[in-house]
Amino acid sequence: MARRKLDTSNINTVRLAFIQRGYLTQADVKAFVPCGKNKAAEIYQKIRKEVRTEGLENCRDVILAKRMLKFLGLTTEGVISAAKLESKR
Numbered sequence: 001m002a003r004r005k006l007d008t009s010n011i012n013t014v015r016l017a018f019i020q021r022g023y024l025t026q027a028d029v030k031a032f033v034p035c036g037k038n039k040a041a042e043i044y045q046k047i048r049k050e051v052r053t054e055g056l057e058n059c060r061d062v063i064l065a066k067r068m069l070k071f072l073g074l075t076t077e078g079v080i081s082a083a084k085l086e087s088k089r
Contacts, residue, residue, distance in 0.1 A: 006034045012082035019069070019076055023062040032068060047071055 011034065018024055018032055030040035047063045069076065 008034055010086055012079050013086050015074075015079050016083040019065045019079060022065050024065060024068055025062055029063075029068070033072070043071065 014031055018028055024032060026041060026044045029035075029044050030037055033040060033043060035043075044063065047067050051057065051063070051067070066076075069079070
């Protein structure tokens with residue numbers, strides 16, 4: 001089975017949109033990271049488990065964008081500057 005090639009040409013623009021919204025669903029994680037649905041589900045569950053161990057639980061099935069940035073080791077400023085560079089291309 002051939003693997004699908006992921007398009008990451010505007011990844012920071014996509015990430016910036018999610019950061020501005022403030023939260024991600026499990027499907028959004030797939031676009032934020034770019035990965036498949038199984039890896040996105042794994043990342044999503046790890047972050048949700050971390051939230052539960054801190055004693056904080058959402059009513060809705062979402063994770064905060066800042067937690068996703070922390071998980072990936074990114075910063076908001078870095079994503080914003082990279083998105084600006086992408087938009088100039």
